Amino acid sequence: MERLSLNDSPANAQQRNSQQFSQQTPLGPGGQNQPTSGPPQLPPQMFTTAAQLLDLTDKKLVLVLRDGRKLIGVLRSWDQFANLFFQDTVERIYAGNLYADVPRGVFLVRGENVLLLGEVDLDREDEIPTTITKAPFEEVFALKKKEDNQRKTGDKKRYKELSALGFEPEHSGEILF
Numbered sequence: 739m740e741r742l743s744l745n746d747s748p749a750n751a752q753q754r755n756s757q758q759f760s761q762q763t764p765l766g767p768g769g770q771n772q773p774t775s776g777p778p779q780l781p782p783q784m785f786t787t788a789a790q791l792l793d794l795t796d797k798k799l800v801l802v803l804r805d806g807r808k809l810i811g812v813l814r815s816w817d818q819f820a821n822l823f824f825q826d827t828v829e830r831i832y833a834g835n836l837y838a839d840v841p842r843g844v845f846l847v848r849g850e851n852v853l854l855l856g857e858v859d860l861d862r863e864d865e866i867p868t869t870i871t872k873a874p875f876e877e878v879f880a881l882k883k884k885e886d887n888q889r890k891t892g893d894k895k896r897y898k899e900l901s902a903l904g905f906e907p908e909h910s911g912e913i914l915f
Contacts, residue, residue, distance in 0.1 A: 791816045794857060799824075801847065802854040808832070810858065811845060820849030833882035836873040 794813050801809040801822070811827030827845035831838050866872070897907035 791820065791822075794855070798858040798860065798863075800854075800856050800858055801852060803847065804851050804853050809842070809845060809847070810839075811842075817849075820852065822847045822849065822852065822855075831875070831878050831882055832870070833878045833885055835870050836878045836881060837870050838873055838875040838878035840875060 791813070795816070797813060799811065799813050801811070801824070803809070808830045809824065809827055810830060811824035813822060814825045815823040824845040824847065825843075827842040829840045829842050831840065893907075900907055
């Protein structure tokens with residue numbers, strides 16, 4: 739990759755490019771430049787589309803959705819819109835220092851709902867942090883519902899205070915056009 743400076747004149751940049759080309763291109767018989775075989779390979783960072791999912795196919799992934807749900811499953815297939823097809827999916831619910839797993843089986847996720855996607859380290863998968871413990875689904879669900887209600891109550895109070903100061907809260911449901 740070429741690094742340019744604002745202080746470089748076009749002639750200096752062209753001379754540097756020719757030096758780099760001669761250093762990178764092997765010389766054939768008679769001292770002539772020989773092109774390298776095959777098309778140039780792009781680094782993996784160049785893929786900004788659903789093609790990056792190719793390396794994650796058939797691997798166990800954790801997925802966070804826009805609505806806050808956390809899914810763990812094996813990515814089996816995907817399409818150009820990053821719609822994801824998972825197998826052996828489990829929804830993990832967290833509340834306080836408890837968590838519960840709810841088996842969901844086969845799961846299809848629309849690509850626009852994906853907030854975060856990451857690979858699960860299979861060597862460390864069973865090492866659960868000591869700060870959380872597994873509990874029955876009913877207990878975790880009740881605690882989560884209670885936490886959500888407390889959060890909503892706090893949000894309403896905060897929104898009311900902000901609107902008194904002239905601010906409009908996010909997701910207030912008003913159409914602005």
